[in-house]
Amino acid sequence: MLKAVYLAHSGFLVDTGGPVMIFDYYKDTPRGGTLKDGVIDASALKGRDVYVFVSHIHHDHFNPVIFQWEAWAGQIHYILSHDVPMRTGAVRIRPGETRTAGDAQVRALCSNDEGVAFLVKCNGVCVFHAGDLNWWHWNGESRAYNDGMGQHYREQIDLLQGEQIDTAFIPVDPRLEDKYILGVDYFMRRVGADHVVPMHLWDDYALCQKLMDDPAAAPYCGRIVSYTHRGQILEL
Template sequence: MSIEIRYLYHSGFSLETARHFLIFDYYLDTPKGCGLSKGVIDPEEIREKNVVVFSSHSHPDHYSPRVFSWRKTVKQIRYVVADEIRPPEDAVKIAPGQTVDLGDLTVHALESTDLGVAFLVRVDGLNLYHAGDLNWWHWDGEPEEDNEEMGRRFREQIDTLRGEKIDVAFLPVDPRQKENALLGLSYFMKTVGARAVVPMHSFGDTEFYDSLKTDPALKPWLNNILFYRSRGEILTID
């Protein structure tokens, strides 16, 4: 089954499967008048698709309430959002540890190490994982006990996925973490693994990902990583 992934910016991606068009953590709705080829959702382009929109939390680099305006155009559209977001009444709210069954797909939520949730989505025979802000956030200059607690909380959540067969994992690899940027990805791959990994949370600094291609910490999984440069770029998995 072919999977088409499109980079929408930062942690925002669309993913098209056999019967669904999924959108994760979309917020950057400019430049106006562009469209998917430039990483902007134009509801006219997706009006005939079976759309499910996911918002992992309310931080403005992961969520925009404008996504709910798409309902005016798209015939089949549903929303799954973290329970701390205040969405319209017809959106499905999900809390950490909860699983919801939408009939044609199921969604399980993990607790973020920042705000909101991460999503494990089972759809069309695929297991998809979008981390939101669930990451091993290790910051230089922070108290060591805080960094250690962050690592513990992260590992505790990822350990709940042991034994899952993940087809695509969207994982934070934040350039601001510098030498610690691969902590979360490395632990995820050692503990769970994924057929394909899409790094995210770059604030547009995708050149940082290119620099990681020679990082020894990434070498064991280099062939699993899907690299990209430009907003609107398509990644395909056969």
């Protein structure tokens, strides 16, 4: 069974039963913490085949500490968005590209904020991590701005039609107020996934339950995965 560990914000460890994927890790506190605290330590990676993904350079999605993990993992592969400083041996990926890293096939979509979103196929599992690609509709912004953001998001998500996605990690941001559901709703109706995990919550974990209770989410509410704290294990 696929499982994930919520690390912080948009950061997750996905355990495929073989290789481990880590997305957008940034919060390495508390010092001396372990995976149960949402912190990657040596015991989490020892002897494992690890794939580390950075969707973009924003401070809440990237921490250079990830490059210290080479000393812990059995094998480690870094897949970095084109805006992240290059690391020797890493795979750099741009929107529209499909690259291979180890046994993983990685496809990048173009974010409408910064960097990329990832579609990853590895060990018989297909995972989508949206990074900061979202239907960003901000109350108070101009209609032209919001329409452009929405159009970009829809065009990128439509590129995934036909993919059989096991788990999708999609932003559900409380700052969008009543428009918080637009991105995840469009994704689930147009593409879908066996499980969808809200992220980018800014610690507003009640938003998971709000999403599950939202009438708009009724067709897929049983596939929404909720969580309440860092280090929580999610059965997928």
